[in-house]
Amino acid sequence: QVQLVESGGGLVQAGDSLRLSCAASGRTFSTYAMAAWFRQAPGKEREFVAGIRRSAGSTYFADSLKGRFTISRDNTKNTVYLQMNSLKPEDTAVYYCAAASVGGLIGRGSDYDLWGQGTQVTVSS
Numbered sequence: 001q002v003q004l005v006e007s008g009g010g011l012v013q014a015g016d017s018l019r020l021s022c023a024a025s026g027r028t029f030s031t032y033a034m035a036a037w038f039r040q041a042p043g044k045e046r047e048f049v050a051g052i053r054r055s056a057g058s059t060y061f062a063d064s065l066k067g068r069f070t071i072s073r074d075n076t077k078n079t080v081y082l083q084m085n086s087l088k089p090e091d092t093a094v095y096y097c098a099a100a101s102v103g104g105l106i107g108r109g110s111d112y113d114l115w116g117q118g119t120q121v122t123v124s125s
Contacts, residue, residue, distance in 0.1 A: 002026035002114060004097045009119030012087055016123070020082040022097030022116060030054060030075045034100040037071065037082045038109060039093035039121075048107035049095070050082060060106050087123045094118040 008020040020037070029035060036051035050071040051060045059071050070083045080097060097116040104111030 004099060004114055004116035006095065006097045006116040006119040009095060009121045011122045011124065014088055014123055014125050016087050017083070017085045018087065018121060020084070020095055020097075020119060020121070022080045022082075024078050024080075024099065028075070029073060029078045029080060029099070032099040032101060032114075033103040034106050034112070035071075035073065035080045036098050036100075036106060036112065037080075037095055038098060039091075039095045040118075041090075041093040044093075046096070046109055048109070051106040052080065053103070053106065055103075062107075084121070087121075089123045089125045092121060092123050094120050 003025055005023050012018055033054050034051055037049040038046050039049050040046040048062055050069055052071050052073055068086050073080045096118045098112035099114045100112045
């Protein structure tokens with residue numbers, strides 16, 4: 001069974017850092033054309049956070065998050081990471097990992113065919 005499992009969420013204070021992990025099982029992450037992180041805050045729509053393409057390892061970020069978040073992939077561990085620094089209360093959300101078998105628009109959720117169950121990140125002020 002192919003699945004993505006996120007971990008690393010939790011309750012932190014503003015200014016802290018967290019690293020989220022997304023482990024793939026049943027299929028090698030490097031075979032996916034794209035991998036990304038999305039998030040959804042209560043009462044809001046899901047939004048793109050960061051993504052990485054298999055080809056050249058190009059990374060992409062939501063404009064509002066550039067400089068604070070980074071995305072990386074470790075093929076030896078079959079895991080994609082989201083490093084989040086200088087966290088703010090507005091970063092509070094459920095964070096989802098997603099993978100796409102074929103290339104597409106990296107920030108468009110509908111282009112991804114596999115999703116994790118999500119991990120809660122709560123940032124207190």
